[in-house]
Amino acid sequence: MWFEFLLEGLKKFAGEIIGTLLLIFVLWAFPGLRSLFTKYKSPKKNDNDTNIEQVLKDLEEQRKKEASKRAELELELEKKRHEEALKAQQEEEAKRRAEIERQLEAERQERERIQAEAKRREEALRQAEAQKAEESRRNAEIQRQLEEQRKEQERIRAEIQRKEKLAQEEARKLEESLRKSEVKPKKKEPAMSDYEFVKLCGAGDARKIEEAIMNGANVNAKDDYNGVTALIWAVMYGRTETAEMLINHGANVNAKDDFGRTALWLAADYDQTETAELLRRYGAK
Helix, strand or coil: CHHHHHHHHHHHHHHHHHHHHHHHCCCCCCCCHHHHHHCCCCCCCCHHHHHHHHHHHHHHHHHHHHHHHHHHHHHHHHHHHHHHHHHHHHHHHHHHHHHHHHHHHHHHHHHHHHHHHHHHHHHHHHHHHHHHHHHHHHHHHHHHHHHHHHHHHHHHHHHHHHHHEEEEEEEHHHHHHHHHHHCCCCCCCCCCCCCHHHHHHCCCCCCHHHHHHHHCCCCEEEECCCCCHHHHHHHHHHHHHHHHHHCCCCCCCECCCCCCEHHCCCCCCHHCHHHHHHHHHHHCC
């Protein structure tokens, strides 16, 4: 009986020794628990409630500190996220600004190109207008010269018609005078007069013209009023064959009448293209 009681006492004593050794090891391994244990290691039996409240208070204070630290950490994390977002926004803003500047530069270059193109077109238009004005001036000058030539040709034609009328009137008066005086005209000589030969060349009878030339007619004969040569008469009436016949018998292709006109000048004036080519072929100027 007493042996069992002794055994129980030894077991209890051994358990307390093992527990004390374990406590010493834990306190040595964990300094924080050691300080906490030293703080509460010997509470009095009558101060249990006070110790529990103190522990709860300390735990609450520790929880608040941890909450404060957590809040600080969250604030720092939020601040860091905000800084990162701000940095990303600044980078995005820089990219946008660079893109806008690039677009503005492209628009400026395009605007300069358009302005240069408009200036070039304006210069081309100005040159075209100046050229058009110069062409208009030249056309006006050509029209003026053509009008002067036309008036000069009309004046020459009017002068020729006037002289022809005067010649016809003088011939009529001479014929009437001869008829009244009953003077018989002299017998025509075999050779044809210059006036008659000129008129014959205007009529274009090739056989009679050939006979007249064979009988000694003057191929450079002129009429008595305007100095018109036989060749000029042939050209005026479009007698190309007669003109070639006269030239082949020695007619002067550059002879002029009293108005300074040549056969080629009258061929061009009367639109005698074939005759003009013939005269050019024989050296007419």
